[in-house]
Amino acid sequence: MAAEAQPQIVVEVADQPPSPRRPSRALKPSAKAREAMQSLEDVATTSRRAASEYHAGGYDARSTRVWDSIWSQQPDRDGEVRYTDAPGGDQRTTRRNVPNDYRAAKHDWRTTRDTRTQLSEELRQARDQIDTLQRNPVAMASSQPSARGSYAEVARTPPSSQAKRVEEKEKGNVQVADIRKAIETEARAQESMGDWRCAAVVKEARNPDRVRVICRDEGEVQLVKEAAEKISVPGVRVLRDQLYPVRVDNANRTAVLDADGNILPGAAEALGTENDVNIAKIAWLSRKDTSKAYGSMVVYVTKGSEARRLLDGRYFHLVGESAYTTVFAPREGPIQCYRCQEIGHKAFACKKPQRCGRCAEQGHHHKTCQSVVLKCVLCRGPHESFSKNCRRFEPDSSAVGRPHRSTHPAPRSGSADGVSQTNYSDARFTSCDHGSDHRAIETAFDTSVEDRPSETRFLFKNAPWAEIRTRVAANLERIPWDGNVQQQTDRLMAAVTEAVYGLTPKAKPSPYAKRWWTTDLTRLRQTYTFWRNQARSRRRIGQTAPELEQRARMAAKEYHDAIRRQKSSHWNDFLADDANIWQATKYLQTGSGTMGDKIPPLVRPDGSITEGKAEQAQELLTAFFPPLPARIEDEGQRPQRAPVHMPDLTMEEIEQKVLSAKPWKAPGEDGLPAMVWRQLWPVVKDRVLHLFRTSLRDGDIPSQWRNAKIIPLKKPGKSEYTLAKSWRPISLLSTLGKILEAVIAERLSHAVETCGLLPANHFGARKRRSTEQALLLLQEHIYKAWRARKVLSLISFDVKGAYNGVFKDRLLQRLKARGIPEPLVKWIDAFCSKRTATIAVNGFTSGRQELPQAGLPQGSPLSPVLFLFFNADLVQHKIDANGGAIAFVDDYTAWVTGPSAESNRTGIQAIIDKALDWEKRSGAQFEGEKTAIIHFTRNMERFSEQPFSVKGEVVKPKESAKILGVVMDRELRYKQHIARTAAKGLAAALALKRLKMLSPRTARQLFVATVAPVMDYAANVWMHACGEKALSWLNRAQKIGALAITGAFRTAATAVVEAEASIYPVRERHAQAAASLWINIHTLPGTHPLAMKKVRTTVRFVSPLQKIARVAEGVRVDRMETIQEYAVPPWVPRLRPTLEADRGKAAEMVNKISGIVIATSSSVKKGIVWHGRPCTGYSLQHELARL
Template sequence: MPHGSQPSRDLTAVQVNSGERQVTLLNLYNAPPRTVDSGEGLKHLISQSLPVGPCLVAGDFNLHHPQWRTNATITSPGAEPFLQWADQQGLHLTLQPNTPTRGNSTIDLVWANSPLICQGTHTEPAPGFPALTDHIAISTSIHWHPVNNKKPVPPLRMATMQEDIFHSAIHKEAAALGEPPPTQLDLTPEALDQYTSAIIQTIKNALEASTKRAHANPSGHRWWNEDLRQAKRHYWRTQLDNFSDSKDIFKAIKWNRTEGTFPTPPLKDGNRVHTTANAKAELLVKTLLQKAACTEDVPVNCNNPEATLPFPDVTTGEAHQAIFQAKSSTPGQDEIPNAVLKKAWPALGSHISALYKHCATTGWHPTPFRQALLVALPKPGKKDYSSPRSYRLIALLSTLGKGLERLMARRLAWIAIRHKILHPQQFGALPCRSATDLAAALVHDIEEAWARGLSASMLTLDVKGAFDAVLSGRLIQRLQSQGWPSTMLHWVLSFTQDRTAAIRLDGHQSPTFAVPAGLPQGSPVSPILFMLYVEPIFRIGPMIAHRGRFGYADDICQLVISKSLEENTTRLQSIATDLIEWGQREGLTFDLAKTELQHFARGWKRNNPTCSIQTPEGTVEIKPPQLNEATRWLGIWFDRKLKFRIHTQTLAAKAKLAANGIQALANTVRGVKAPLLRQATIACVVSVLCYGAEAWWPGRRRLRQDLSGRQKLISNGVGAQLACLDRVLRSALLGTLPVYRTTRTAILHRESAIPPVELLLDQRRRSLAIRIHQLDIQHPLHLRVTHQPNRYISTRLLRAADPKNFHLIEQVDPLLTSPWDSNLEPKERPTTTPKAQAREEFQKWLDFIPPLSMVVYTDGSKGKEGTAAGAGWAGYWGTSKTKIFSGHAKLPNHEVFDAEARAALLGLQAALKDPKTQHSTNIYICLDNLEAVQQLQSQPKGSSQLIFMNFQEAARAWPLHPRAPGIQSGTVQVKWVPGHTGIEGNEEADKEAKMGCYAPLELPPPPASLAAAKRAAQRVHWQCFAQFWAEKASKCYKDLGIGIEKRPPELQLP
C-alpha cells in the first residue's frame, strides 16, 4: 500500500505480522535528475515520520554521497537533507559502503532503524537473483524468529579477579582433595573421570569466590547527536594518547580492521533455506560433522603386541610445560582459562601431574575433556556465506584437557620425526617445520630442474573435510601398523569416541549432541593425529614421485619433473588417480574443486596443457592458470617463471590495510606514542611484507659465471617488486612517526630504525642460512643443502645457505632430547636477590662444603672489539680455599655465553686431570651466568649444544673415577655465584677469561657458534643500513653527523 497521508506511487509500504512481531518495509523510487518527477519520491519520504517499531527503508535512491561511496566525486543535492532526516529517524545504513549496485555506482540503498538493528539484519548483493534492467538485486535477511528464551549465564570477567582471595580459596579447596593418587595405583576410567571432575570443580569454586561475572543487563539503544559525537571523539583521543603498552596498540589496530559482528545469514541446503538458529546449527552439524562415512569404518582392536615405538611414563616436567608453555585461548564450557591454571599450579600442580600420568598409563581421556562448545567461524574470503561449507567449526575445549592433549601431541610429534614414521616432507604441527620451509624446498627443486634443462609441473590437492573425516577405527588401525604401543592406542580411541558438543550461534546455544566421528578442530593433538592418519599418502606410487610430494596438514602438493610439460601432466594424471583410489579405500575424498595445476618453465614456451583426472563420477579436467597468472599454495603465489610479482602485489595490498590502521592512530599533533607504533609496524606491516621471503626472495643481484669462467653480478629484476613493497612501508612509517607526508623516505627509515624492504628481505635470507644449522638432518632444507651432488647448480636456497662454507658454523640437533627427558619445573631464578645478600649466602655455603671437595670457578669474557671470546677457570681445594690450578683459552667466533659453556667444560676437564682428584668427593662448578647454569643441568637445544653435552657426559663419569682407598665417590654439581662481588675465585676466573681473549689461537679453531653467527648476521644487517644512510642522507643530517642508531633517542620524546 502507498505510505503517508498523501499517497505517492514512488513510496510503497508493506507490514509483515507474525504473532506478536511486526516489521514495516518501505520501498522508495527516487527518479534521477532530468527525468519525470525527479526527486519527488525522496521529498515525499523525508516529509514522513517512520513507525516506532522495526522498520526497513530500501530502494533506488539515485543519490551519490561519500558515506556510501567513498570515492564519489559529486554529492547529490538531496543527499544531505536525506541524511539529516535519516539521523532524526534513527536509521542506519546496512549495505556495506562501496558495494556497486548499478555498474560501478552505489545508488540502491538499504536502511534500518534501531529496533530492527537490535533484532538482527544482514544485507548483501544477490547477483544470482533475477534482476530488472541493469541493477543488482539486494538481499536483506532479518532475524525474525526469537532466540532461546533461556538467558545464558554471563561470562566471568577475569579482570575483576582478586588474586589474594583466589589463592586462599584454591589452597583451601586443594586441601579438601587430599593427597594425589600415587603412580603405582591403577585407576579405572570411572575413577579418572571423577578425579578430573573434582579438580575442575575445585578451580571453578575458587573462581566463583574471587571473580565477578559480566552484567546480564543489555545495553540501551544507541542514539547520537553532535554533543555525543564530540564526547566520543574526545574519549578516543584521550585513550590513544594514554596508550602505554604494546597490547593496547595491537588491540586498536585489530579493532580498526574489524568488519563488525553480524548475525549469521540464512543457510541454504539445496533449495531449502534455514533461518532459525536451531535450524542453522543442525545444518552445520549435518554438513560439517556427520558427513564422515561411519559405515566405512573398521572394527577396533587396540592390542598391539608388535609395538616398536617408545612411550615412557609422563614426568612432572612434561605436565608443567604443558600448562606453562601454552598461549592464552578461549576456555571451554568449564570457563577456566589457561592463565587460571598457571595461578592454581602451586596448589594443584601435584594433582594435575598425577592426573596426566594416570591418563597416559591407563590409556584414557577423561569424559569431561570430551565435551566441546563449537563456534562457527566464517572462512575469510568466501563469496557465498549462505553455504554451510563457508564456515569452520572450532571446538572450545577444557584448557585442563588441552594440557593433556598438548603433552601427548609433543610426544607424538617427537617420536614421529625421530623414528621416521612421517615422510620428511610431511609438515604440520611438528617442531622446526614451517610452511615457508616447505615452500623454499619446492622452489629449490624447481630451480634445480631448470638448471638441468627440465620443466616442472605442480598439482595441489586438498583432503575434503580433513579433521572431520577421520574415522576412529581406521585411525587406530593406522597407528597400530606404525608401531605405537597399546596404551597410546587406548588413549587415542577414548579421545576420538563418545564426544559430545553444542553449537553457539548468534547468541543461541544448541542442545548437546553426539559427534559420531572426526577430530575436534581446536585440540592440540588433532593436527598430529591427522598427519599420522594420512601418512600413507606420501608413500603411494613410485619412489621418484615421493621426493616431489609435499604436504602441510591437509594441503598436498605433487611436483613432477621431466623434459616436457605434456609428460608432466601424464605423470600427474597417474599419481592423482592412485591417490583418489587410496582415498576411496580409506574413506577419504579429495576436493577436486580446490585442485589446481601450475606449470613452471623458462623461455618463451607458450604451451599450457591441462590435466584430466579420472574419478568414479567421471573425468575432471584441471586447467592451469593463464601464463601471466599464479597459483596460491601455503600463502605464496607461484607463477610460471617464479618471478613472484603477483605474490608481492598481494602482500603489499594486505600490508596496506595494516598501514592504514596505523595511520589512523596518530598524526603530528596527537595520537599513540611513536615507540608503540614502531612495534606495531614491525609486527603488522613488516612481517606481512616479508612473508615467505625465505622461499621467493632471490636478492637484488646474483653471481653468474660467463663463458670465460669469470663471475660477474647480474640483476634479478626485482626492482619493481621492491618499489611496490617500499611504498607500503613508507605509508606505515608516515603513521609511525609524527612527520609530514613530504618527509624524505631515507629520514623515515633512520628515525624509525626500520630499514628499507630490501635490507629486511636480505636479513631474512641470512637468518635462513643460520637456521638451517638448527634443523635436524631429516629436514628437507638440511638435506638439500648438505647433499647437493652438483656443485655447479645454483638456486635461491643454495645461494643463501652457501654449502661450501656450511661446515664453518656448528650444527645443533633440536630433537636430541625427548620431551620426557625434560627436568622438573624450573626453580625460581635468584636474580631478585641483592648482590650483597647473594654474596653472603654463597660464602656461607662455601664454608660448609665437604672438606675433600674441589671448587672450580669458570667465566667467559669478550672484548669490545674483535670477534674472539675468552674462557677462564680457576680451581680451589676444599674449605682451605687453596688455588691448585688455573687456565684460559681463546675462542674465535664465539659469544660470552659460548665461552661460559666452554670454560665450564675445560675447567671440569682440568679438575679431572689434577692429582688431587684421587682424594676428592664432589666437584663444584661455580659460574655467574644463570642461563649457562641452567643449560649445564638441563637438555641444551641452542648454541654450544655439543659443549654442554660433553660437560654432562664428563659429569656422569665422575662417580666412576678411580680414588684413593677410603675416599667415597661424589658428584659434579653446578652452582651459581654472584659475579663481580669480590669473591676470590670468581674474580680470578674473570681475569683468566680476559687473558684468553688475547691469547694465542689454538689450531684447528672450533666452528663458529650459533650465537656468534647470529651476532655476525645482525652486524652485517646494520652495516648495510648504515651504508644506505650514508648514500641517502640529506646534507643537513650529514653536517650534524647524525648516523644510524638501533634505538634512536628521538623515539622516546613525548
C-alpha cells in the same frame, strides 16, 4: 563456440574465382610465392649443409659461421643463455651449445620440408585443374552460370555451413583427398554434374588443421556449401557462418517484437532491405517484460564491410525511424547449453536429454513451460537456469564481492555507474546479488535486532587468588583420591568451580554503559539539562529569556566539548598500555570473524530456509560434521613397527605445559581459562598428575573433555553467508583436557623426530619445519629439472574438512603400524570416540548432541600431529630426479619430471590414481575445486594444455597455482604473487595509519608485528624476482607505515621516513631473511630434506638458494652446531630457576648449592635493560672434584 580441447580438421568454404576472360589459362605462382619458395629453399640448404658439417665432427671457422647465422635467427628455446661463437672463441662453450642449436636447425628444416610438400600439393592440384579444362571445355562452360558476377560480388559472398561435432578419437586421421572425394561424390549426384571436380582443396599454411575448398564462381560456392553440409567424413566439422554483430540502441520494440516478446517473422529480411545489408538474425537485449517502447538489440550481418558501414554511419533505419549503432561487446562468461542447461558446451553438441530452464524438469522447453515455481538446474536456487545471477556464473566473487564503504557523492547525471553506501555494519552483510549489466546490484543486510541473553562474565583479573587457593585446598582435603577417571574429574572440578565461582567478582554489564564516561561528564550533563529545561519552560508560556537561552547554549557546548575530549583522552590512555595494542589492532580488521558474527537464516541444499535458531544450529552441525562415505575399502595387513617406549608422566612436563599455555584464551564449556590453573597449580598439581596418569593407564577420558563448544565464524571473501558452507567451526575445549593433550602431543612429536616415525618430507606441525622450507625444496627441484632440459609437472590436492573427516578406525590402525604403544593408542581411541558438541548461534546455545563422525576436534593441540600419522602413507614418496612429494598437514603436493609436459601425463595420472586409492581406503575426500595442475617450464614447445580427469571432473593445467600461500607461475616470475603481497601490505599499512595518537615506539612495534610479516612471507622464495618495479609496489606500503610511525608529511622521501621511523627497508629485510635462512640450513639435522640438498653453483638456471650461496661463499659454516629438534626428551628434568630479590640471600643460596651454578641479574636504566650471566668457577671445580 568454445575452442575444442584438441586440434581438429576444419573445412571452410572459400571463393576464389578464376579469370572470366581466360578460363583455360594455366595458373602460375605469383612473384611473392616464388620469392618465398626461394627463401625457404635457401634456409633448407643452409640447414642441411650445417647438419652435414656437424655430423662430420668439424668445428672449423666455416662451420662456426654457419651456426652463427642460424643462431641469430632462433629464439631462446630453453630459457638458457646463448653464447655466440667467434673465430678464436672458447671451443668448450661451443661444443656445449652446438647440439642444442643443431636440434633447433633440424626443427626448422622439418618445417621447411612440410611447407615444400604443401606447395607441391597445390601445384599438383592446379595442374589437374588445367588438364580438366583442356579435356572438356564445353562441359565446364555449361556448368557455369550464364550471368557471371563481378569480382567484388563474388568476393563478398560469405561461406555458409553448419557446424558438426568432431569425435576425439577421429581427429588427426583425415586427409585432404578424403574431403575432396566426399565433396565431389555429393556434388556429382545432382543432374548435369556427373564429371564435376573441385577446383582445389588445400590446407592453410598458417593453420594446418584448416582445409579450404577453392571455388570458381558464386554458383559453385552454393554447390559446395550444400555438398559440405551433407558429407560425413570422420574427424571433420564444417565452420559455421562468420557473422558480425552490431548493437542498435533506441530501437522501437513494436517494429521488432510481437506481443509475446518474440522476434517478428521476416523482421531480419525487412530491416536488411531497408538498410541495404544482409541480416542473418536479430537478438533483443533489453528486458522483454517491461512496458518501455524503446530498447536495444543486436543485428548480425553477414559481411564485415556492411557492419563497418553501419558503425561509420552511426544510424540504423527502423520502419521510418532512426536508431543508433554502436560496437557490440558481449559479456564474457561461461558457455552454457540451453538444452540440458549445463555449463561447458553448447546445444548443437549436446547429447543429453532436454531440461527446462525454468522448472528444471525434463521433457519440455522453457518457452512452453507452464510452471510458476522457478528452479535452477545448476545451483537449485529459486531462479531460472539461464539467469546470469546464478552463483555458478560467479567464478571470482572478489571482482565485485562485498560492497565497501564509500562517501563519494553519486553522479548528478548519466547512468548509475557507481553505488555509494555509508554507515553500515560489515557484520550484517548477508549476500550480494550481481552479475548482469542490465540489473541493479542488490546487496542484502540483516538489520533485525536480536535478543541475546547476557551471560555471567567473571572478572578473573580482579579475583582474590590467595583466598581462592586456600578454599580450593580445603575442598580437596575432604575428597578421596580413588575412583575412575570420571569420578576424579567430577570431584576436582566441583572443588575448583565452587571456590572460583564463589569468590571471583562478576561483571555487571549495562546497555547504557560507556567505557569513557566519567563523573565529571555526569555533572556537566546535569547542568546542561537544568538550563535547557529552564529555557524550554519560558518558551512554552510564550516568554522570551535571551539570558537563559544563552546559558543553555553555553552549557550544551561545554558538555559536548567535554565528551569529545574525554573520548580522545580515553583512547590515548587505552593505547598507552602495551597490553591493549593488540586489542586495538583487532578493531582495524573489518569482517575478520569475531564471536559476535550474526548468522542469517540458512538455505538448505533442497532450497528450504531454516526457521529459528535451533534449526540454524542443526544445519550448521550437519555441514560441519558430514558423514563418512558409505563404503571404505580395507587396507589389509600392514607391517608393524616395534612400539616406542614412553615412561610415565612426570610432574615437570605437565607443569611446563600449564605455565606455557595462553592464559586468557577462550575456555570451553566450564568457563575456566588457563590462567585459573596457573594460579591454582601449587594446590592442585598432585591431583592433576594423579588424574592424568589414571587417564592414560585406563585409556579413558571424562565427558567434560569430550565436549566442544562450537563458535561459527565467517569464511572471508564469501558472497553468500546464507549457506552453511560459508562458515567454519571453532571448537572451544576444556583447558584442563587441553593440557593433557598438549603433553601427549609433545611426546608423539619427540618420538617422530628421534625414531623417524613419519616421512622426512612431511612438513607442518613439526619442529624446525616451515612452509618456506617446503617451497624452497620444491623450487630447487624445479630449477634442477630445467637445468636437465626437463619439465616439472605438479599436482596439488587439498583434503576437504581435514580434521572432521578423519576415520577413527583407520587412524588407530596406522598409529599401531608406525610404532605408537598400545596404551597410548587406546587413549587416542577414547579421545576420538563419543564426542559431543554444543553450538552457539546468535546468543542461543544448543543442547549437547552426540557427533556420529567427529574426527579430530578443531582447536586441540593433539589434532595436527595425529593427522600427520593419518596421511603419512600418502606422503611417503622418495624425492629424486624423477619426482617427489611434500605435504604441509592437509595440503599434499606431488610432482614428476620429464622431457615435456606430454611425457609427464603418465606420471601425473599415477599420482592421481595413488591419491584416489588412499582416499577410498581412508574415508577422506579431496576438494575438487582446489585441485591444481601446473607444468613448470619456460619453453612453450614443452608445455601442454591437455586436461586431466580427477573423480570425473576435468582439471586443466593452470598458468599459476597457489602453493602453501605463494602464487607460483609456471615460469617462476612471481609477478602475480608480488602484486598480491604488495596489496596486502598496503591494506595492513593503511589499517595501521587509522590508529591515531600512537606513540612512535608503539606504532613501530605494530608495524614490525602486523605489516612487515605480511610483505615478507616466504621472501626467500620470491625475492630474487623482485625488480625495481615490483619493489616500488612494496615501498608504497613501506612508506605509509613509516608515515604512520613518524607523522611526517606525505611528500617526504621514502628513505628519509624509513630512517626516522627506525624500520628496515625492504631490501634490507630480505637480506636479513636470506642470512637467517643460510644459517638455519647449516644447523638442520641430517634427516631434514633441505639439509640433504647439496647447493652447487651452476651457470644455467641459477636458483634463489644458489644465489644466496654465492653471496655467503666466504662465510665459514663448518663450525656451525647442528641443532636437533629435541635436546632432551620431554620427561627428563630441566634446570630449575630460583628467584631471589635480595643480593645477600642470593649469595648465601649459591654457596649452599652443589654443582654448576649460573647466576643471572638484570636492571633497567633509562629504558635500557642490562643483563649479566656469570658462572661460578668454584662451584664448577667443586663439582668436577666431587665427580
